[in-house]
Amino acid sequence: MQRPTPRERRQAAARRALAEQALRLFAERGYEATTVAEIADAADMSPRTFFRHVRDKDDAMFAADEDAFGEVLEAAVPAGADAAPLARLLHGVRALAASAGRDGDVKCARERVLEENPALRARDLAQQLRWQQRAEEFLRADGVPAGEAALAAGLALTVWREAYRRWIAAGGDPGALAGLLDDVTAELPAHVRALGARRG
Amino acid sequence: MQRPTPRERRQAAARRALAEQALRLFAERGYEATTVAEIADAADMSPRTFFRHVRDKDDAMFAADEDAFGEVLEAAVPAGADAAPLARLLHGVRALAASAGRDGDVKCARERVLEENPALRARDLAQQLRWQQRAEEFLRADGVPAGEAALAAGLALTVWREAYRRWIAAGGDPGALAGLLDDVTAELPAHVRALGARRG
DNA sequence: GTCGTGATGGCACGATGTGTCACATCGGCT
DNA sequence: AGCCGATGTGACACATCGTGCCATCACGAC
Numbered sequence: 001m002q003r004p005t006p007r008e009r010r011q012a013a014a015r016r017a018l019a020e021q022a023l024r025l026f027a028e029r030g031y032e033a034t035t036v037a038e039i040a041d042a043a044d045m046s047p048r049t050f051f052r053h054v055r056d057k058d059d060a061m062f063a064a065d066e067d068a069f070g071e072v073l074e075a076a077v078p079a080g081a082d083a084a085p086l087a088r089l090l091h092g093v094r095a096l097a098a099s100a101g102r103d104g105d106v107k108c109a110r111e112r113v114l115e116e117n118p119a120l121r122a123r124d125l126a127q128q129l130r131w132q133q134r135a136e137e138f139l140r141a142d143g144v145p146a147g148e149a150a151l152a153a154g155l156a157l158t159v160w161r162e163a164y165r166r167w168i169a170a171g172g173d174p175g176a177l178a179g180l181l182d183d184v185t186a187e188l189p190a191h192v193r194a195l196g197a198r199r200g
Numbered sequence: 201m202q203r204p205t206p207r208e209r210r211q212a213a214a215r216r217a218l219a220e221q222a223l224r225l226f227a228e229r230g231y232e233a234t235t236v237a238e239i240a241d242a243a244d245m246s247p248r249t250f251f252r253h254v255r256d257k258d259d260a261m262f263a264a265d266e267d268a269f270g271e272v273l274e275a276a277v278p279a280g281a282d283a284a285p286l287a288r289l290l291h292g293v294r295a296l297a298a299s300a301g302r303d304g305d306v307k308c309a310r311e312r313v314l315e316e317n318p319a320l321r322a323r324d325l326a327q328q329l330r331w332q333q334r335a336e337e338f339l340r341a342d343g344v345p346a347g348e349a350a351l352a353a354g355l356a357l358t359v360w361r362e363a364y365r366r367w368i369a370a371g372g373d374p375g376a377l378a379g380l381l382d383d384v385t386a387e388l389p390a391h392v393r394a395l396g397a398r399r400g
Numbered sequence: 401g402t403c404g405t406g407a408t409g410g411c412a413c414g415a416t417g418t419g420t421c422a423c424a425t426c427g428g429c430t
Numbered sequence: 431a432g433c434c435g436a437t438g439t440g441a442c443a444c445a446t447c448g449t450g451c452c453a454t455c456a457c458g459a460c
Contacts, residue, residue: 084391084394084395085391085394086391086392086394086395087394087395090395118326121326121329122322122323122325122326123322125322125325125326125328125329126318126321126322126325128325129321129325147362147366147387148387148391150362150365151358151362151384151387151388151391152391154358154361154362155355155358155391157358158351158354158355158357158358161354162347162350162351162354165350166347184351185395187347187348187351188351188392188395189392189393189395191284191285191286191348191351191352191355192286192388192389192392193389194284194285194286194287195284195286195287195290195385195388195389
């Protein structure tokens with residue numbers, strides 16, 4: 001977490017501007033109806049420069065978030081291989097909720113755009129998969145067996161996704177995400193217990 | 201399940217040919233290096249007709265599977281709202297394993313292609329999300345509350361994905377998928393129990 | 401055999417994404 | 431201050447993607 005160089009600062013600013021303008025334009029006139037030239041123009045750069053900052057049109061909307069999330073998560077997962085893997089990951093997810101659960105209006109608008117555009121939704125899911133894989137590697141680096149780490153990471157992501165889904169459905173009240181996360185976590189045992197109790 | 205018309209038969213044959221040739225070409229020379237014109241040519245149709253059968257280049261690879269999977273799953277989920285939601289879904293998933301766990305070589309090749317091409321992986325994840333949503337709707341149609349149905353669907357998909365991942369990692373032995381599915385299911389209680397036992 | 405419906409192919413077009421070169425701008429250096 | 435290398439930016443050309451449009455062809459009904 002050393003201070004960014006001027007170069008990095010300008011690049012980050014450009015990515016933020018692109019993400020903001022892309023989300024705005026996608027929400028206003030739709031994803032397909034928005035051209036790269038328009039996004040680039042709204043962010044004060046040439047179309048050619050647009051592709052220097054982001055990989056493609058989809059990437060523009062995700063350019064901002066990609067940096068922060070992973071770092072927040074990994075920094076908040078407590079070390080110590082004695083605790084349960086899923087418990088450790090959920091601790092990190094809770095910290096992520098505190099960070100991500102603030103500007104609910106923007107997140108709701110973003111979710112509306114994702115809902116209407118399968119290509120963007122797919123991109124979002126791919127990003128979530130990368131988080132899951134990073135969480136899995138994190139556990140394995142602490143000696144957790146591969147299969148156990150992968151399953152724990154998958155479960156943690158499922159809990160996060162369901163809590164986030166409920167949060168958006170409820171309007172994105174600031175601060176409510178953490179409580180929903182606890183709700184979903186508390187519901188896990190019931191699902192699994194009922195599974196084991198099935199037909200003796 | 202009425203017999204298909206000649207038109208539907210030809211269309212299905214075209215989609216199968218496209219999926220087969222697309223997977224082959226993507227595996228041979230890479231996704232980016234393969235043009236739509238080449239896939240269309242390998243499947244004996246003009247580029248223009250290519251886009252009549254599949255939405256875009258990505259879609260060519262998924263054109264075949266999209267039909268079967270969902271039907272198999274939904275047909276195998278037992279009705280009866282008295283059983284636990286997750287148990288019902290996992291029963292359907294087990295039937296899916298019996299159907300999908302056969303030609304492991306093709307599935308491994310397919311997975312290699314997905315691993316090397318984020319765009320295709322994203323498409324695959326989007327398809328999995330659609331399955332999850334269909335499973336959720338299926339439960340809700342039987343009176344399961346929304347939140348419970350969504351979480352159960354998410355958990356079922358997580359179990360499926362982890363079992364499938366292990367199956368591919370182990371080489372895709374025919375018939376081994378069902379056993380891995382049972383393994384992962386059996387590991388669920390440990391993760392959740394350890395979660396509850398954490399700090400009193 | 402003829403006609404109509406639907407599938408196909410060919411053409412043109414806008415949009416996406418990349419290679420390449422030229423210019424501007426910012427930093428350190430004397 | 432003035433120079434100079436490095437990096438960022440713009441402009442053009444280009445291949446590919448995906449679609450609208452119309453002409454053509456195959457197949458079934460009569």
